[in-house]
Amino acid sequence: MTAASSTTHHVPYYSQWESADLVPEFVTGTRASADDPLWQKSGAGSREEYGFWAARICGMACLRMALDHFGHPVPPSIPLLRDALDAGAYVRTGETTAKGLIYAPFADWVVRRWGLYAEARPELGAGGIAEEVARGRLVMLSVHHSIRTLEPQPPRRGGHLVLAVGAGPEGAVLHNPSGFPGDSQEYHQVAWADLDRFFAGRGVVLGP
Template sequence: MSDRHPRAIHPVPYHSQWASPELVEEIVEGALDAAQDPLWREYGAQTPEEYAWWSWRLCGVACLRMALEYWQGSAPTPMELAEECLAAGAYVRRDDGLDGLIYAPFAAYAHERWGLKAAARPHLPMAEIPRLIASGNLLMLSVHPSIRELAPAPERRGGHLVLAVGVTEDALVLHNPSGFQGRRSQEFVHVRWADLDRFYAGRGVVMGPGTGRPGA
């Protein structure tokens, strides 16, 4: 078991997909409208309503911001990255909805714009995860959002992106952009391998620091 799951935890900074991490639980559970988040301007949005609409949808952007801050020391606002991802085809606006994150154009964007190594993995077996993380990569993984509470019977796998930042013999270590503060479900969350199986959709994006220079 220890050979399959080497211990490696990368000291990646955490970002929530909402501007105020301490308010995520109230927002997700409907006790607070996201437009009432007092830090909405820090998102780069023009209005509270724009912030509220996007904040529910940018788990992937939150993961990218964490990776950029870890490897490059800083990251743009969520709205700046969202607009770039739209232009790159990683998100597609449809009426009042949003398609994405679409892995292949996102990986191309992350490489071309930010100089990261990035590979879309529509099939990413759990067995490969420990080796990839121990090799210095960060993984954006598709899981069901109820992973934040380790729901005993999620309705499906996938639908939400988290950033895998470490592995131990017993668990995957992740940053969850929609995790709840104070319940140990936001940063450096340890999810046992046996629990991960019922949430993980078997796909994601592998990111590495790369050697290229970021785009202008």
């Protein structure tokens, strides 16, 4: 990555859980998602609905950040998720399973509903991330969730979405919907060499 300058956008942060301060408990399993004391803020019809989706809606959290940044009203997470299901961006596959985020229908839905620029990028490198950020865009990146603690050897790449809100010669600046408070939630600086361990080389570019 040889970008000559750094750009970081001031983007509001949204966790995929309503209680962002409790994320360490949710991801370690010491507290169930359905026991989030603020679950009703999500717009879910029940604790069970919220509990099923909270750990799966990193993409919706990234979208909510982008909507806020680009000046659009921000819907609650679960009504937004229901609309994404209708658009084919997620697919409920069973009582305990779901498939998503599915990039192409997600991007089409974002363009259609909000008139934003949205492009699925199945091949995306560090240079591409920096170029898009410099253009005033935000980039959803598929990374392994252990990026929150920069694990030395993640078991694989991809599977979790974070939002690149900045980039420069030294690395990317991420908003992580399942990051840890005071550490890796907002404006988490990750060196390009570190990002490479987690990043699957694909994502979605969002812009005004």
